[in-house]
Amino acid sequence: DAGVIQSPRHEVTEMGQEVTLRCKPISGHDYLFWYRQTMMRGLELLIYFNNNVPIDDSGMPEDRFSAKMPNASFSTLKIQPSEPRDSAVYFCASSSLAGTTQYFGPGTRLTVL
Amino acid sequence: AQSVTQLDSQVPVFEEAPVELRCNYSSSVSVYLFWYVQYPNQGLQLLLKYLSGSTLVKGINGFEAEFNKSQTSFHLRKPSVHISDTAEYFCAVKGNTDKLIFGTGTRLQVFP
Numbered sequence: 081d082a083g084v085i086q087s088p089r090h091e092v093t094e095m096g097q098e099v100t101l102r103c104k105p106i107s108g109h110d111y112l113f114w115y116r117q118t119m120m121r122g123l124e125l126l127i128y129f130n131n132n133v134p135i136d137d138s139g140m141p142e143d144r145f146s147a148k149m150p151n152a153s154f155s156t157l158k159i160q161p162s163e164p165r166d167s168a169v170y171f172c173a174s175s176s177l178a179g180t181t182q183y184f185g186p187g188t189r190l191t192v193l
Numbered sequence: 194a195q196s197v198t199q200l201d202s203q204v205p206v207f208e209e210a211p212v213e214l215r216c217n218y219s220s221s222v223s224v225y226l227f228w229y230v231q232y233p234n235q236g237l238q239l240l241l242k243y244l245s246g247s248t249l250v251k252g253i254n255g256f257e258a259e260f261n262k263s264q265t266s267f268h269l270r271k272p273s274v275h276i277s278d279t280a281e282y283f284c285a286v287k288g289n290t291d292k293l294i295f296g297t298g299t300r301l302q303v304f305p
Contacts, residue, residue, distance in 0.1 A: 123283065125292060130291065180244065187235075
């Protein structure tokens with residue numbers, strides 16, 4: 081299996097622009113998680129899905145952030161408009177219904193200038 | 194609710210020395226416990242996990258951890274570290290929800 085796939089690996093954009101991060105979970109996994117990692121706040125859970133349905137979005141910082149999972153093999157995290165404080169590494173992780181281990185993707189390093 | 198405390202933000206150690214990275218948790222329900230490792234510019238990789246059964250859990254790369262329910266601890270150990278073990282280590286706990294609660298991480302720096 082290819083593992084969790086994220087794209088792009090690096091994104092540099094200017095303040096005010098829309099940013100879309102993409103994730104392909106491991107095939108057969110029912111859960112998908114979006115995390116953000118910064119030096120100041122560590123690893124934060126933003127939102128997670130079960131069977132493509134958002135279950136808990138309490139970690140989404142503001143209305144500028146939105147996430148979708150149109151099917152079992154694809155999810156997006158969108159920031160519109162982006163701000164410099166959104167600069168971070170964003171991770172996607174997936175897990176199976178029966179299992180408890182989350183498998184992480186390589187992350188997307190976002191820099192907002 | 195659950196919480197995780199990693200008391201040591203950094204642990205410097207010489208190569209071939211033993212190391213222990215400490216993790217304490219708080220929970221009112223039974224938990225599953227995990228250690229993840231993050232190498233520079235990479236995602237998190239599972240080192241080991243405790244779900245049930247034997248309290249001594251062995252993981253990859255020679256690491257092991259012991260679940261101590263009375264001390265609410267899950268410390269990570271390795272008898273002899275290598276330069277390649279230099280990384281950030283995260284302890285995590287899962288209670289009766291789908292979420293993993295992560296600690297703040299411990300940076301292990303191995304010196305030659």
